[in-house]
Amino acid sequence: MKVKVSRKAHFNAAHRLFRSDWSFEKNEDIFGKCNNPNFHGHNYELVVSVTGEIDQETGFVVDMKVLKDLIRDEVEEVLDHKNLNIEVPEFEKLNPTAENIAVVIWNKLRPHIDASKELEVVLFETPRNFVTYSG
Amino acid sequence: MKVKVSRKAHFNAAHRLFRSDWSFEKNEDIFGKCNNPNFHGHNYELVVSVTGEIDQETGFVVDMKVLKDLIRDEVEEVLDHKNLNIEVPEFEKLNPTAENIAVVIWNKLRPHIDASKELEVVLFETPRNFVTYSG
Amino acid sequence: MKVKVSRKAHFNAAHRLFRSDWSFEKNEDIFGKCNNPNFHGHNYELVVSVTGEIDQETGFVVDMKVLKDLIRDEVEEVLDHKNLNIEVPEFEKLNPTAENIAVVIWNKLRPHIDASKELEVVLFETPRNFVTYSG
Amino acid sequence: MKVKVSRKAHFNAAHRLFRSDWSFEKNEDIFGKCNNPNFHGHNYELVVSVTGEIDQETGFVVDMKVLKDLIRDEVEEVLDHKNLNIEVPEFEKLNPTAENIAVVIWNKLRPHIDASKELEVVLFETPRNFVTYSG
Amino acid sequence: MKVKVSRKAHFNAAHRLFRSDWSFEKNEDIFGKCNNPNFHGHNYELVVSVTGEIDQETGFVVDMKVLKDLIRDEVEEVLDHKNLNIEVPEFEKLNPTAENIAVVIWNKLRPHIDASKELEVVLFETPRNFVTYSG
Amino acid sequence: MKVKVSRKAHFNAAHRLFRSDWSFEKNEDIFGKCNNPNFHGHNYELVVSVTGEIDQETGFVVDMKVLKDLIRDEVEEVLDHKNLNIEVPEFEKLNPTAENIAVVIWNKLRPHIDASKELEVVLFETPRNFVTYSG
Numbered sequence: 001m002k003v004k005v006s007r008k009a010h011f012n013a014a015h016r017l018f019r020s021d022w023s024f025e026k027n028e029d030i031f032g033k034c035n036n037p038n039f040h041g042h043n044y045e046l047v048v049s050v051t052g053e054i055d056q057e058t059g060f061v062v063d064m065k066v067l068k069d070l071i072r073d074e075v076e077e078v079l080d081h082k083n084l085n086i087e088v089p090e091f092e093k094l095n096p097t098a099e100n101i102a103v104v105i106w107n108k109l110r111p112h113i114d115a116s117k118e119l120e121v122v123l124f125e126t127p128r129n130f131v132t133y134s135g
Numbered sequence: 136m137k138v139k140v141s142r143k144a145h146f147n148a149a150h151r152l153f154r155s156d157w158s159f160e161k162n163e164d165i166f167g168k169c170n171n172p173n174f175h176g177h178n179y180e181l182v183v184s185v186t187g188e189i190d191q192e193t194g195f196v197v198d199m200k201v202l203k204d205l206i207r208d209e210v211e212e213v214l215d216h217k218n219l220n221i222e223v224p225e226f227e228k229l230n231p232t233a234e235n236i237a238v239v240i241w242n243k244l245r246p247h248i249d250a251s252k253e254l255e256v257v258l259f260e261t262p263r264n265f266v267t268y269s270g
Numbered sequence: 271m272k273v274k275v276s277r278k279a280h281f282n283a284a285h286r287l288f289r290s291d292w293s294f295e296k297n298e299d300i301f302g303k304c305n306n307p308n309f310h311g312h313n314y315e316l317v318v319s320v321t322g323e324i325d326q327e328t329g330f331v332v333d334m335k336v337l338k339d340l341i342r343d344e345v346e347e348v349l350d351h352k353n354l355n356i357e358v359p360e361f362e363k364l365n366p367t368a369e370n371i372a373v374v375i376w377n378k379l380r381p382h383i384d385a386s387k388e389l390e391v392v393l394f395e396t397p398r399n400f401v402t403y404s405g
Numbered sequence: 406m407k408v409k410v411s412r413k414a415h416f417n418a419a420h421r422l423f424r425s426d427w428s429f430e431k432n433e434d435i436f437g438k439c440n441n442p443n444f445h446g447h448n449y450e451l452v453v454s455v456t457g458e459i460d461q462e463t464g465f466v467v468d469m470k471v472l473k474d475l476i477r478d479e480v481e482e483v484l485d486h487k488n489l490n491i492e493v494p495e496f497e498k499l500n501p502t503a504e505n506i507a508v509v510i511w512n513k514l515r516p517h518i519d520a521s522k523e524l525e526v527v528l529f530e531t532p533r534n535f536v537t538y539s540g
Numbered sequence: 541m542k543v544k545v546s547r548k549a550h551f552n553a554a555h556r557l558f559r560s561d562w563s564f565e566k567n568e569d570i571f572g573k574c575n576n577p578n579f580h581g582h583n584y585e586l587v588v589s590v591t592g593e594i595d596q597e598t599g600f601v602v603d604m605k606v607l608k609d610l611i612r613d614e615v616e617e618v619l620d621h622k623n624l625n626i627e628v629p630e631f632e633k634l635n636p637t638a639e640n641i642a643v644v645i646w647n648k649l650r651p652h653i654d655a656s657k658e659l660e661v662v663l664f665e666t667p668r669n670f671v672t673y674s675g
Numbered sequence: 676m677k678v679k680v681s682r683k684a685h686f687n688a689a690h691r692l693f694r695s696d697w698s699f700e701k702n703e704d705i706f707g708k709c710n711n712p713n714f715h716g717h718n719y720e721l722v723v724s725v726t727g728e729i730d731q732e733t734g735f736v737v738d739m740k741v742l743k744d745l746i747r748d749e750v751e752e753v754l755d756h757k758n759l760n761i762e763v764p765e766f767e768k769l770n771p772t773a774e775n776i777a778v779v780i781w782n783k784l785r786p787h788i789d790a791s792k793e794l795e796v797v798l799f800e801t802p803r804n805f806v807t808y809s810g
Contacts, residue, residue: 041716173353176311446581
């Protein structure tokens with residue numbers, strides 16, 4: 001009996017979308033207001049889902065408290081109240097689009113999830129824009 | 136790295152569920168209050184999702200602004216503040232159930248999405264009733 | 271100890287904003303898309319609040335079940351799945367704007383609420399537009 | 406044209422997570438505050454989804470009213486305002502974790518859904534914790 | 541410049557509505573399913589608001605972190621994952637209706653809020669039922 | 676018949692909480708993570724409410740489209756995708772706390788609202804933190 005267990009979390013951060021190897025004009029053309037050199041920011045809402053067999057002893061696929069603490073340690077501590085471009089090494093050369101942030105979060109969590117289980121990350125950049133990555 | 140990018144949109148409209156080749160009684164029996172000949176209406180909430188590879192240059196699967204404008208032009212302009220039965224040609228002979236509206240929206244958007252990408256439409260008829268169509 | 275007790279409810283309906291004593295052009299100018307002669311519609315979300323002293327015997331200001339049934343009988347039965355302009359007598363000559371619908375609902379409920387208690391109606395026409403009326 | 410039709414429902418209940426064959430200390434260690442012998446409780450939000458072909462005659466995959474009544478009869482009547490451990494036979498020896506409750510609900514609904522259609526249950530234990538089961 | 545600062549919090553608990561000085565039949569008549577002797581439960585969502593002048597030095601009416609910690613210490617630690625009737629002394633003889641719980645929470649918080657500031661508590665018992673108390 | 680008409684809007688921005696006349700240590704002590712010199716950011720959700728008499732001719736207190744455009748011109752255009760500390764003159768010497776941002780928005784809108792009507796601004800900094808200002 002495979003069940004998908006999901007936990008919501010939250011962080012907020014500043015970012016800027018741009019490529020340093022492009023002119024300001026090209027960045028403006030492609031990224032518009034998101035290219036503001038002074039940065040803008042978001043409340044990122046995160047849903048992390050782990051899919052696997054129910055442990056017959058506990059009735060858990062994964063202990064929600066363990067999952068909550070994992071997200072806090074690996075994601076919230078690293079991204080919350082940060083400037084993604086300046087303070088998060090993964091984005092030194094990687095554009096912090098919602099797509100790329102979701103992949104970075106997935107890569108941070110994957111080593112801590114049992115290999116027999118699947119991992120999915122849903123990241124809301126705003127209440128109207130969100131992305132999903134499953135590896 | 137395949138990512139699913141989702142954008143929420145909104146339109147409201149009047150509709151009536153019925154078949155013109157059925158008696159009023161049969162329509163009443165099957166569609167109940169939704170068969171009101173004077174119409175009723177909904178705030179339809181729409182989530183359009185496009186799944187594909189991240190463009191390594193921009194970090195986008197699809198530019199959210201482009202997706203937002205596409206939904207505005209192809210869906211909102213056509214359905215918002217309309218009477219679906221009377222003013223939307225696709226429903227001249229097709230019952231505007233949530234299921235059929237989702238299929239019509241998917242068909243309107245599909246030609247504008249790159250063939251290498253998948254398209255999914257989620258349509259909320261009310262906060263408690265919704266449907267999902269992926270082609 | 272005065273407490274405000276609130277209950278959410280829901281109905282959906284079709285309507286049109288216009289004045290029969292104005293030209294189509296003037297209606298179009300003032301009411302825009304809401305003047306569609308074929309009607310459009312909404313999911314109306316309603317919050318009804320009653321404020322009064324806590325009954326020391328029951329611990330209730332008002333029994334939520336009683337309030338729920340009252341809203342069902344006086345509001346939902348009358349407005350749900352209806353065309354407000356055609357089927358609801360109050361709007362025969364009254365424009366069914368959110369403001370006016372809220373006042374009509376308040377007037378329907380007020381006689382059934384104890385005179386010692388205050389009544390407030392919040393009506394969401396869409397998730398982004400709502401009105402509040404307290405008599 | 407396969408469409409997934411989803412309906413939200415609600416029940417609230419008391420429960421306790423523990424195994425009677427474990428010591429209190431081991432239960433405390435694994436289930437923490439959820440092991441409170443006096444019980445705690447939740448508002449469970451439920452999303453039931455049925456996936457199948459659109460009936461070309463009605464435009465429905467499944468009649469939402471029928472689905473709503475089925476959920477009321479098979480799930481809400483049985484679980485709402487109940488103590489899951491004491492009053493629901495399925496949990497006499499089964500730990501009422503969100504995972505197990507979702508499986509129990511799925512098993513209650515499956516016999517009433519046409520065999521040609523797929524069934525999915527999403528159960529929110531809190532707004533931040535939820536599980537998904539598809540059989 | 542008076543501003544109202546609001547912070548959302550959460551706890552879940554089991555409870556039963558009844559009076560020990562009433563017969564089971566009378567309790568059943570007044571409190572219905574909420575009189576279940578085995579208890580039921582809720583996810584209580586709480587909004588605590590403090591109204592006062594903006595401190596010209598910090599720009600805060602109240603530090604949200606301080607307010608968050610106060611709610612955690614005075615409310616969440618005391619009510620979360622508890623059986624309100626059995627484990628919370630205030631409800632030994634007081635029926636734990638939403639109205640009474642809101643008053644108890646307000647009384648717990650009031651001594652910790654500066655006398656020059658107003659305090660309001662909104663308590664959601666379910667997403668559709670909530671109460672407001674301002675002292 | 677006085678009715679309060681409310682319209683939701685949205686902007687996102689970067690900011691930093693600090694006073695330039697305080698040491699970094701004092702700023703860190705008072706503003707914690709919000710003092711990050713590289714900025715962080717939020718999706719700000721805004722609810723603007725105007726209270727007044729219903730115009731008997733139109734049935735409006737205020738035309739929602741006019742209110743929507745006013746918020747876009749006076750608030751969204753000025754604050755959306757901006758760094759509040761660097762790019763918004765009002766915050767050159769004023770700490771951009773939620774309280775102060777709400778007051779600034781209220782001051783921007785007040786001259787455009789008829790003097791006979793009341794104005795209220797609710798600003799969500801996160802889904803769990805929000806402030807209300809009414810002048």
